[in-house]
Amino acid sequence: MQPAGPSPAFPRRRPTLGRARRRAGVLLTLPALLALAATALYPLLWTVSLSMQSFSVAVGGPAPSFVGLANYAATLGSPTFRTALLQTVAYVATTLVIELALGLAIALALHRETRGRKALRVVVALPLMVAPVVAAMAWKFLFSPGYGLVNEGLSLFGLHGPAWFASPWGARTTVLVTNAWLALPFVVLVLLAGLATIPGELREAAIVDGANRWQVFRAITLPLLRPSLLIILVIRLADAFRVFDAVYIMTGGGPGTSTEVLSTYLYRQMFSRADFAGGAASSVLFVVTIAICAGAVFMWLRPRRDR
Amino acid sequence: MRPAGRVTRTTATVVVGVAAVALLLLPVVWVLATSLKPDGEIYAIPPSLLPQQPTLAHFTSVLSDTTVLSYFRNSLVAAGGATVLGLVLGVPAAFGFARFRYRLSGPLLGAVLVTRMFPPVSLALPFFLQFRQLGLVDQPLGLVLAYVPIVLPLMIWMMEGFFRDLPEELFEAARLDGIGTVGALWRIAVPLVRPAIGVAALFGFLAAWNEFVIALSLTRTPGAMTMPVGIAGYITQFQTMWGDMTAASVLYLLPVLVVTVISQRGIIAGLTAGATKG
Numbered sequence: 352m353q354p355a356g357p358s359p360a361f362p363r364r365r366p367t368l369g370r371a372r373r374r375a376g377v378l379l380t381l382p383a384l385l386a387l388a389a390t391a392l393y394p395l396l397w398t399v400s401l402s403m404q405s406f407s408v409a410v411g412g413p414a415p416s417f418v419g420l421a422n423y424a425a426t427l428g429s430p431t432f433r434t435a436l437l438q439t440v441a442y443v444a445t446t447l448v449i450e451l452a453l454g455l456a457i458a459l460a461l462h463r464e465t466r467g468r469k470a471l472r473v474v475v476a477l478p479l480m481v482a483p484v485v486a487a488m489a490w491k492f493l494f495s496p497g498y499g500l501v502n503e504g505l506s507l508f509g510l511h512g513p514a515w516f517a518s519p520w521g522a523r524t525t526v527l528v529t530n531a532w533l534a535l536p537f538v539v540l541v542l543l544a545g546l547a548t549i550p551g552e553l554r555e556a557a558i559v560d561g562a563n564r565w566q567v568f569r570a571i572t573l574p575l576l577r578p579s580l581l582i583i584l585v586i587r588l589a590d591a592f593r594v595f596d597a598v599y600i601m602t603g604g605g606p607g608t609s610t611e612v613l614s615t616y617l618y619r620q621m622f623s624r625a626d627f628a629g630g631a632a633s634s635v636l637f638v639v640t641i642a643i644c645a646g647a648v649f650m651w652l653r654p655r656r657d658r
Numbered sequence: 659m660r661p662a663g664r665v666t667r668t669t670a671t672v673v674v675g676v677a678a679v680a681l682l683l684l685p686v687v688w689v690l691a692t693s694l695k696p697d698g699e700i701y702a703i704p705p706s707l708l709p710q711q712p713t714l715a716h717f718t719s720v721l722s723d724t725t726v727l728s729y730f731r732n733s734l735v736a737a738g739g740a741t742v743l744g745l746v747l748g749v750p751a752a753f754g755f756a757r758f759r760y761r762l763s764g765p766l767l768g769a770v771l772v773t774r775m776f777p778p779v780s781l782a783l784p785f786f787l788q789f790r791q792l793g794l795v796d797q798p799l800g801l802v803l804a805y806v807p808i809v810l811p812l813m814i815w816m817m818e819g820f821f822r823d824l825p826e827e828l829f830e831a832a833r834l835d836g837i838g839t840v841g842a843l844w845r846i847a848v849p850l851v852r853p854a855i856g857v858a859a860l861f862g863f864l865a866a867w868n869e870f871v872i873a874l875s876l877t878r879t880p881g882a883m884t885m886p887v888g889i890a891g892y893i894t895q896f897q898t899m900w901g902d903m904t905a906a907s908v909l910y911l912l913p914v915l916v917v918t919v920i921s922q923r924g925i926i927a928g929l930t931a932g933a934t935k936g
Contacts, residue, residue: 372758375839379754383747383810384766391773391807394784401784457678460671473919474679480918481686482868484886485907488893489685492692492900498705500688532685586774593777596870600890614779614871621783622875634780641775 395638402631422632432633434608435616436640442527442612443591443644449531450587451580454538459572461539462546472543479536487600490529491516494601519609522602526610529597534590538583545579546572581652585645592641613637689911693717693904700900716905725880726906729888732798733910736873736884737866739802740809744862747806748813749855753843755814756821757829767818774811781807782875789876796882804872809862816861820854821847860921864914885910 402422404415426432461471478486493500494515502512515521549572557567595614598604604611604619617637621630687707692700693716695709720726755767785804786795794800824847832842848855870886877883883891889910892903 373760376754376758376760376763379750379758379839379843380763380766383751383770383814386743386747386806387770387773387810390803391776391781394781394788394807395776397784397788398780401787456674460675471675471679474682476918477682477686480864480914481911482870482886482907482914484868484870484889485689485911486685488889488903488907489689493685493688497703498701500684500705500707503704532682535682589775593779595779596886599870599874600893614777617777617779618782618871618875621786627783627787630783634777634783637777638780641777645775 398631398634401628402635404628406628418628422628423636426629426632426636431608431611432616435611435613436636438610439592439594439612439614440640440644442523442594443588446527446530446534446591447584447587449527450534450538451583453531454535454542454583457535458539458542458546462543472540475539476536478533479540481533483533483596484600486533487529487597490525490532490597491601494525516602517606519606522606522610525601526594526597529601530591530594533597534587538587541579541583542576545576549575577652581649584648584652588645588648589641592637592644613640686911689904689907692900693908695901697901716901717909720902720905720909723902726888726909728880729883729885729906730909732801732877732882733867733884733886735798736801736805737863739799740805740866741859741863743802743806744809744813745855745859748810748817748858748862749848750843752814752817753821753847756818757824757847758839767814770811771815773807774815776807778808778869779871779875782872785872786875795876796878798882800876801866801873801882801884804876805866805869808869808872809866812865813858813862816858817851817854820851824850856921860917867914 403417403419405418405421406415457475461468461475494502496502496512496514501515505512513521515525553571553575554567557571562570593614594612595618598610598612598615599618602610604615613633614637617630617633620626620633691708694712694714696711696713696715699706699710751770755763755770781804785800789795789797789800789804794803828846828850829842832846837845868886869884870890873884873887874890877887880888885906889903889906892899892906
């Protein structure tokens with residue numbers, strides 16, 4: 352494309368290699384950075400600014416004015432917001448424990464040399480491709496009293512399934528099951544990739560030294576899985592906090608406010624009640640909550656530099 | 659050492675494995691089966707897993723409904739547009755972050771990845787109020803722009819590691835040949851990591867194709883609504899039209915499942931690359 356430049360053997364007034372490389376780096380990354388500044392950073396700063404103003408949607412209503420932290424005080428004073436915040440944090444903690452426990456069990460089972468392992472991996476990866484909205488719809492149907500399959504399945508064991516969506520804990524269970532189903536493939540696949548990096552000789556040596564399976568798991572497998580666990584926790588934490596689709600489709604936050612989470616609370620505040628300034632304040636509090644929790648997990652599990 | 663114990667354990671593994679596979683497949687099989695059942699069977703008590711008298715009635719009903727076709731087209735435009743934008747902006751950026759370090763490139767890459775942590779519902783409000791003034795509410799084009807912060811960081815994250823793993827000698831040779839930065843990217847790096855770029859594009863597409871809350875917030879009419887918003891609309895205050903809803907869901911899942919099965923090996927590799935390279 353370019354005309355042949357001066358021969359590399361006799362460079363004429365070329366900028367130093369390092370400077371040229373740095374400039375190339377800036378030029379290559381700049382378009383994407385500008386796009387993200389416009390679509391992520393600017394909306395975030397705009398939300399922070401809106402959260403400190405009064406805002407009226409009515410045409411010809413009072414002009415926006417600075418109200419300081421009044422919107423934050425109102426949001427934090429709202430019992431529904433506090434319920435949603437508490438339930439979100441409880442949901443995130445529960446779902447992470449369930450996903451890690453189940454994911455670890457499935458990954459350890461799939462890691463062994465068994466027949467049909469490849470086919471099993473495809474099955475495990477399947478929910479990854481299913482839209483959350485469709486998964487929520489399918490589970491809502493499966494959990495339906497009467498014509499749903501879950502209670503039918505329970506009755507085979509002589510159990511009488513409850514009306515899942517009528518009780519707080521029943522409804523919470525359906526949301527947990529749906530999201531665990533959606534998230535398991537990611538957890539299992541990342542753990543399998545992590546397990547593949549652990550040399551088999553380590554475990555064999557431990558067994559020769561008389562360690563039992565549990566000791567091998569505690570002393571060798573688990574510590575060496577730390578990087579994989581960190582990735583899973585940080586990514587799944589952020590994903591779990593934003594849970595919306597399953598709640599919106601399956602329970603609508605109910606019964607009462609027993610499955611209300613921050614995302615559904617915010618959606619309703621902004622698009623049903625048109626409380627934009629209050630929504631902005633809740634939004635900022637939401638992002639801060641995620642940042643604190645993700646930061647805490649990262650500090651807890653980050654790679655130690657004690658090599 | 660203890661054959662009896664081993665046999666029990668193997669049996670237990672098989673039982674747990676079969677149960678796990680059944681549970682993993684159940685929702686997908688259920689959606690497919692329901693879409694093929696006549697209405698009488700859908701509400702049958704007790705329910706049966708497989709249709710007794712399969713029918714395509716729900717598919718013909720959905721396919722003759724112009725609003726469903728419009729949802730499908732809007733989903734294609736929004737997800738396809740966002741993926742193209744993600745490739746155009748993301749490939750050079752991932753290459754630059756991986757191979758041309760500058761003073762702020764580390765922190766900036768971190769900042770790019772952190773945008774993945776934003777809850778989408780927090781983006782919906784500023785997008786809604788800004789787009790209202792720009793005339794982009796209820797437009798598929800508006801969704802393309804709104805999906806940039808969802809698709810682009812994901813694609814950069816997935817591609818950066820692959821560009822970083824290419825051997826430096828390749829690029830030294832390229833520099834001696836004087837083909838320039840763009841040439842090194844286009845003629846050397848891109849052909850070598852093409853499978854990874856494909857996986858990143860697939861995941862970017864999937865993130866936008868499956869996205870719900872932003873589409874729900876920014877669209878109001880079937881002319882702009884996407885498939886998930888349309889499918890959620892089958893749940894009305896009075897009843898849920900399970901037959902049509904599951905048929906529309908099958909049409910919505912089908913393209914993704916086909917592409918996935920074709921490229922499943924690359925997907926698993928691409929998805930877990932970040933985990934093993936840490």
